[in-house]
Amino acid sequence: MSPPIRRRPRIAAGCAVVAIATATACLESPVRADPAPSFEALLLRLDETPATLEAGALLDAAEARVRQARTVANPELGLEVENAYGSGPFQDYDNAETTLSFSQDLELWGRRGARVGVARAQAGAAVLRLDLASVEAANQLALAYAEAEAADRRFHLAEEALAVTAADARAAQILVEEGREPRLRSIQGEAEAAAARANLEEARAEREAAFARLTAVAMLPTPVTSIESSLLDRVPAAMAAATGATPEVRVAEADSAAAESRIKVERIRAMPDIRASVGIRRYEAEDATALTFGVSMPLPLFDRNRGAIDAARAEFRAAEARLIGARQAAEASRNAAAARLRASASRVAATDAGVSAAEEAYRLSRIGFEAGRISQLEMRSSRAALINARNAAVDARLARVRAEIDLARLQGRAPFGTSL
Template sequence: MPPSYRRPPRVAVGCGLAALAVLSAGPAWADPAPSFAELLSRLDQTPATLEAEALTQAAEARVRQARVRPNPTLGLEVDSLFGTGPYSGTGNAEAALSFSQDLELWGRRAARIEAARADAGAAAQQRDLAAVDAAGRLALIYAEAEAAERRAELAEESLTLTVADARAALALVEQGREPLLRGIQSESEAAAARAARDEAQAERDAAFARLEAVAMLTVPVTGIDASLLDQTPGVAREATTAAPTVRVAEAGRDAAERRIAVERIRARPDVNASVGLRRYEAEDATALTFGISMPLPLFDRNRGNIDAAQAEFRAAEARLMGARQEAQADRAAARARLAASSSRVGAADAGVASAEEAYRLSRIGFEAGRISQLELRVTRAGLINARTSAVDARLARVRAEIDLARQDGRAPFQGDQ
């Protein structure tokens, strides 16, 4: 028998099989994470939604403050006392007690209230958009964690298949039907599969950690049972309302328009009316006093603030125009990606079925000695790649559903909110 086909020592083969058995061992995972629907119900407790809600409450508080009238002013003035001559002491003193109030003419208060309401409306739209974005981010992190888990399972399965093929190859080497090189190659492939499995498990653990952080889970995630990747998105419908980003831009434009009115009214003088009593000690007499005061708009007519408010309004108009164009394009793109990804999922599933059958037949042929180890390796790699492609296709479908849901202003895989 040629040297290259010498039967390897039984000790070497036994050690290889033992090592492969160790390589195939992996940790068991249990305790699944809550379902996406359950996590979605807790979304109002996440930092992003809490921040948006707090900002909305702050804007509503400013509306209440805008309704409040300015405080009146109480004044006391005493003249002609502790001087010289007839004004020594307090005999000729004059004391005036006055009460003054800003009249808030020219619609100043109404404009202030309307501007505060517009800001509160913009804050509410931002809150709704934040909730939609938070739901989309949660869906993506959840789907990525599930995909990472499936890739880890595929890596484990690949290791199992590689070990099984290696054992078959080592058995043929021991029988002298294959050269020693084939056994060494098999053990090398098994070691590479083990490294790939370890890497996939590390990615899975990292994805679980991200899910724990985003969903604010107190118990470590060790698995996902309620699948989001296998959920089929609903049939896309024509949009009946504007996208959340457009509504935010519209609210911002309205708020900017209200600020122009506020700045224009501020250019008009503040009128203050006062009423009071004046006491004349020398005559032992008392008289009423009335007064009207206002600044003369000779130097400051608030032109800079008016121009700034008008420029901000033009900027808000431009943002709205861009938001409408982007929303229209993004919705069309999301619909197209969702349709394409759904077709890709079907094709990937069909590819998995074909690859499974090809590997089954290759394994039978290899054990019967009709095909080579290289051909078996190719069909095994094709099977793993097909299953990985099926996971990737489902993850792409989730991403497309997230994009479309954001344009609809709803949570992914949920009906209209």
């Protein structure tokens, strides 16, 4: 084989290497103007998310109900006129009797204390719901951040895959022109390049959608166009022993306590409301006044509030059932999340080793193809393996983040040991 013929594939391979290096350098250069803030910086904005704002407003409402429950019932002022503007001796106001009275509900039987107890139980549940909303918002932010970063990496990998595929297609075209490969190899190379371009456009669309989701979840004023602070490469903190109840269980416990306290309130409502009154009465005919005293109470002959008591008991049983279910699900979910996190860490290590092996295999196949010892089909296979290995590494890191998010939610904390 003449020297010029042997040099041309080397020139094509050299061009491919230059193209790959140029594409990689372009991808690594900060060309976008609006990078996303770091995950820790975005966590500082959690108080502005709709979920936490809603939970905070509900907590304010619950605390206001506690203050309202502490207030004493308003007294009642009454004015009553008798024996006036009738007939006979009562046809005018001369024989009238005017009574000005002041009455007050005594709130016996612990009525006020029970009412305050229910309000406090509901406020305690609202506090736990606010904490749960903050944890959920942090986990949602972490997931949106990691998915955006993964989409960005997939886009970069698709760009690099297109550059490599195009370079291989050009090298195959040269071999076809020299008569060393059939025309089929050129057509296959063109088809692979077209598929790589389609994958790049799909990755571009996925990245734009992921950036839009991150912008919305983080409530950023300007759209995100790049990720600089990596979350995918962050290794989760060492898993602490699973102790205590999960946030969902704590909320269920608070709901159960509030439901139980409502039973006491309904029982007390069955007791009669006793009102005491004091007043002064004016006798027009005698031109005299006298004090009046009185106590009133309803007779519980028909309404003893039994329906409301039974309803409160049924609601308590339902709350207890939810609590039992939450405890059972929490233990299983926590163990499963910890297992998934350990498995994902092993998967990341395995995929990283796979990427290294695939890169070396592709490098050797390029050298062998350039020397004429390896066919184009073997080089295409090693290139596809490299592309798949790099994408698998991104998927493994995203799975690790999701496992950390699941475990953090069950432990009531923000992912990766960050504080709320």
